[in-house]
Each structure stands twice: as C-alpha cells, then as structure tokens.
Ligand SMILES: NC(=O)c1ccc[n+]([C@@H]2O[C@H](COP(=O)([O-])OP(=O)(O)OC[C@H]3O[C@@H](n4cnc5c(N)ncnc54)[C@H](O)[C@@H]3O)[C@@H](O)[C@H]2O)c1
C-alpha cells in the first residue's frame with residue numbers, strides 16, 4: 285500500500301535536511317519495495333511570505349490526508365520582528381495543537397565515536413541511552429494569550445502556565461508505557477517546590493505510577509535534573525516533563541550525542557497521525573552553506589518508519605547506516621574540531637545512502653546462503 289507522507293521543509297537548514305530524509309526514504313523504498321508518496325506543503329516563514337500565514341489551511345489539510353508528516357524547521361531573522369501571529373514559530377505551535385501532537389519523544393544516545401565535539405569523554409558517555417518525553421501541547425506555550433499590560437504606569441507582561449489534569453495524565457501514561465518497553469524507570473521532572481502546576485503534575489505522576497507497579501518512579505526538580513544530565517547521564521531511562529522544561533533539557537542533553545544536529549524526534553498523537561522533526565531549528569547562522577548535519581532529520585525519518593508504519597527492519601537499517609558512516613570517520617562540520625576535515629551536507633546524505641546499499645547487499649548475500 286502506498287504510504288502518503290506530507291513533507292514540510294520550512295525555513296533555513298530545514299529545507300537542506302528534509303531533502304536528505306526524502307532521499308534516504310526513496311532508497312529504503314527502492315530496496316525494501318515500499319511506495320512512498322511525498323506531497324510538499326508550506327509552513328513557517330516561507331508560508332508567511334507566500335500565503336500571509338505561518339500555517340496555511342492547505343498545509344493542515346494535506347497533513348490530515350497523509351499517513352505521517354515530516355517537518356524540517358521554521359524561523360529566521362527575516363521574521364523575528366513580526367507580530368506574534370505572523371511568526372514562523374506560531375505555525376509550528378499551531379500544527380502541534382491542531383494535530384494534537386501531545387507526546388514529543390526525544391531519544392538521547394551517546395556516540396562514543398563522536399567525542400571530538402562533545403564536552404564529555406570516554407566512560408562518562410558509557411551506557412547513556414535515555415528518552416525525554418516532552419509534553420507538547422500545553423504549559424506556558426498554550427496558556428491564556430500572552431499579554432503586555434501596564435501596571436500603575438509600568439510596563440508589565442503575563443504568560444500563563446496552564447494544564448488540565450487529563451493532559452498531565454496522558455503524557456505520564458505515555459512515559460510509563462514507553463518505560464515498560466525499556467529499563468522500567470521514569471524520572472518525572474518538575475518544579476513542585478514552587479509551581480502549582482508541578483504540584484498537580486507530581487500528584488498525577490504518583491497516581492499513574494500506582495497502575496504500573498513494575499516501573500520505578502522518581503521525582504526530580506528541574507534545576508537538579510539539568511545538573512544530573514551532565515553529572516551522571518546514565519542514571520536516566522525515561523524523563524517525562526512539561527513543555528518548556530522538555531524543550532530546554534533536550535537541547536542540553538543533545539550535547540551528550542555530540543551535536544544538536546544528531547537529535548531526532550517524534551511527536552505523537554492519540555489518533556495515529558504523527559509528525560517527525562529534528563530537535564534543532566532553522567540554524568540561520570549556517571543555512572545555505574552545506575554545513576547542516578542531516579542526521580537528526582534522517583533519524584527522525586527512521587522514527588517515522590518505526591512508529592507510523594511499523595517498519596522495524598527498515599528503521600533499523602537507517603540507524604545502522606548512520607552508525608557505519610560515523611564509524612568510518614565521516615563528519616559534518618558540527619562533529620569535528622578539524623577545520624578542513626568535514627563533508628558537506630549533500631555528501632553526508634550520499635554516504636548514508638551508500639552505507640544503506642552496502643548493508644542491503646550484505647543482507648541479500650546472507651539470505652542466499654541461508
Ligand atoms: N522545530 C523548529 O522548527 C525549531 C526548533 C528550534 C528553533 N527554531 C527556530 O530556529 C531559529 C534559530 O534558532 P536557534 O539558533 O536558537 O536554534 P537552532 O537549533 O536553529 O541552532 C542552534 C545552534 O546549533 C547549530 N545547529 C542546529 N542544527 C544544526 C545541524 N543540523 N547541523 C549543524 N549545526 C546545527 C546552529 O548552527 C546554531 O549554532 C529561530 O527562529 C528559532 O525559533 C525552530
């Protein structure tokens with residue numbers, strides 16, 4: 285059956301890395317005989333320029349009629365001074381809300397071969413393999429509309445951190461389900477010593493944990509969690525947390541994997557239509573120069589094969605090809621400290637395609653002798 289994939293490249297390096305993911309998916313389709321139908325849509329700054337809105341109705345419709353969505357990144361200095369409703373990031377927040385993509389999975393794995401650019405070395409990275417489960421459709425990002433006011437002649441602002449109990453419950457359940465398939469430990473990260481929302485979060489975490497007696501629950505305050513991720517990263521299995529804490533902690537944790545350009549993500553809904561995007565943004569500082577690392581986007585495509593299409597072997601083949609290329613010493617600029625020893629984005633994509641072809645050929649030979 286044809287699998288319909290909505291492709292939303294967005295802005296900056298989003299466009300460069302999305303092309304990499306599409307190339308890799310075409311290669312997978314070729315070897316494993318799957319038909320992928322790629323339909324392109326506008327989002328972010330480009331959509332503002334062409335349609336006057338960061339999330340056109342046609343894009344939303346395209347996504348709803350697809351089996352999965354791949355998104356590059358949005359944003360850039362060109363639109364930084366726009367009013368809030370005409371910011372590229374608004375398109376991203378809207379698509380998450382409209383498709384009810386409440387569970388954002390951000391897997392953190394250390395690659396011992398990538399120590400060049402990581403501040404962490406050797407045994408510090410051993411066994412580092414955890415999953416950040418970030419709530420994605422609530423919290424400060426979606427509270428009452430932000431407000432600039434005037435209090436007794438002084439400029440003032442309000443942002444509101446808002447959660448309903450059922451929204452906290454469903455993200456915690458998701459985390460416990462995922463932990464059950466992993467090492468059975470959930471670290472719930474909050475700021476319960478200050479925030480009312482975190483107090484409710486903690487209560488709900490305890491209630492949900494009661495239903496998962498085989499999974500260990502620990503609570504950790506977010507400031508301590510930020511330190512522990514650096515101090516002893518292999519203590520974590522599943523970290524579950526609210527929207528903004530998850531945003532910040534995942535960029536921090538990205539450095540355990542060598543670069544922000546390595547970190548993929550899956551944004552899951554309850555209705556089966558999921559979106560996949562790298563954790564990084566549009567990186568205006570390197571856009572258009574062939575310096576973007578396409579691996580986060582390509583690994584996001586692998587997550588799509590796994591979570592949306594249940595193509596486990598194919599997803600594994602992509603992850604293995606990426607590993608082989610890294611082991612062979614090929615690096616994009618973010619992954620090396622040697623100023624002249626790196627490959628441009630397009631070549632990295634070619635290397636991964638070649639590694640896929642090689643691995644597939646070996647599999648075929650083994651099949652012949654089986
Ligand atoms: N999901 C998204 O679309 C998303 C996520 C984060 C930021 N943004 C937007 O992107 C714009 C830039 O934000 P920022 O600079 O704070 O964050 P960013 O993630 O775009 O970049 C942060 C730093 O990491 C580097 N980097 C990021 N991805 C890389 C990759 N694949 N390969 C190599 N280096 C990479 C960049 O060059 C930059 O130095 C802003 O408009 C922001 O709102 C969008």
Ligand SMILES: CC(C)[C@H](C(=O)O)[C@@H](O)C(=O)O
Nearest residue numbers: 359373376377531563564565
């Ligand atoms: C661009 C921004 C709104 C977004 C977020 O904070 O969710 C980004 O940082 C991310 O991590 O996807």
Ligand SMILES: [Mg+2]
Nearest residue numbers: 531532535563
């Ligand atoms: Mg972020």
